[in-house]
Amino acid sequence: MDFFAYKNNKLYCEDVDLQDIAMECGTPCYVYSKKTLERHVEVYKNAFKTKNNLICFSVKSLSNISILELINKNGCGFDVVSGGELKRALYIGADPKKIIFSGVGKSYDEILLGIQEGILSFNVESEAEVYRIEEIASLQNKIVDVAIRFNPEVDSGGHEYIKTGRKGDKFGISSDDSVLKIANYIYESKNLNLVGLACHIGSQIMDLESYRLTAKNIKELSIKIKEIGNKLDFLDLGGGLGIPYENDKTPSPQDLISIIEAELMDAEERIVLEPGRSISGNAGVLLTKVEYIKDNFLIADAAMNDLLRPALYKAKHDVWSLTESKAIDQVWTIVGPVCESADVIAKDHPINADVGDILAIKTAGAYGFVMSSNYNSRVRPAEILVDGQTFNIVRSRESFDDLIKNEINLND
Secondary structure: OOOEEEEOOEEEEOOEEHHHHHHHHOOOEEEEEHHHHHHHHHHHHHHOOOOOOEEEEEHHHOOOHHHHHHHHHOOOEEEEOOHHHHHHHHHOOOOHHHEEEOOOOOOHHHHHHHHHHOOOEEEEOOHHHHHHHHHHHHHOOOOEEEEEEEOOOOOOOOOHHHEOOOOOOOOOEOOHHHHHHHHHHHHHOOOEEEEEEEOOOEOOEOOHHHHHHHHHHHHHHHHHHHHHOOOOOEEEOOOOEOOOOOOOOOOOHHHHHHHHHHHOOOOOOEEEEOOOHHHHHHHEEEEEEEEEEEOOEEEEOOOOOOOOHHHHHOOOOOEEEOEOOOOOOOEEEEEOOOOOOOOEEEEEEEOOOOOOOEEEEOOOOOOOHHHOOOHHHOOOOEEEEEEOOEEEEEEOOOOHHHHHOOOOOOOO
16 A cells, blocks of 8 residues: 555655646655554564564665664564665664564675674675675674575566575575585684574565475574574565556555464574565655657656666556546657666656656655666755655755766876
């Protein structure tokens, strides 16, 4: 459920007419709904029947500090994958003991920062990373909590680029023997403490059987790890729950958590989940103006540098007009102005539109602005947060000065 809906034939976000935002803030711009974000967090929290579990919002899906602050106030922790994301979480006052640091290529400085801040856990993804964390921990005279990310060999479906839980994927540790070897090494280490077992099988997952198999695998492997002598605090099932982009029928967080809790019924450890898309995805839209009509093309002012998903993943987004129309008799291919043939927002899409009209690209809250770029020297769009009858700019539109501020003219 989201809070974007037509009222009196006009498209609203909560109680704000999106046309008013477009007129005041310009296009393209991202618009987020506070109520939708809060509701999605509550759905996850209320779905658990067991207690002391932890929801760590995936910062990579939507990293604006105003959004992170809102999610933090609603009781979530954070899953980060870079030093920059960790600093964002710390900047808005997140509890370090509710931050998990994932990712395959953590640098020396990133690990040092996590150790100094006392985060909940590093999800380690290779032997080499274990050795690096141990070395830094020793130099800092610290005992550092880590979790082992393993690959349960579960194919989550979906686009090849977002499958992450199979042998041969760059993420995690692929064999149980390797996991147990690392668990034994950590058990013997003076500077490492194994607190969890983690996995993340993919993104935009529609089949809950994938999660059931993953929960079964993580439970079985955790028993073997504890036989070594390690005492685990949590089992981290990652994120990846799918959401509707084109009126798809998708599983709910309640369905997901019910399956996981049933499979882990006898487990002593608390459950950690890392949702991103299923919290932020349909909490945002990208507003864009039709600049030209050419043949069967609507040429908009938003482009692949603003929303990369259609070009990168061949992802499909529903596109709505800001004015409701009962009879739609036109089919358009909506494209942007970037000089790439892949710059297609929606192909053969039924919508009534004319030059100057504002369109809303739906379900753009996740992996939207965070993947934007300055390709073609285009400035990145503004971000707007709606709260009931009011809205605020939470990131200003970039300017030309922003584009060149870090460049050095050697002729000056």
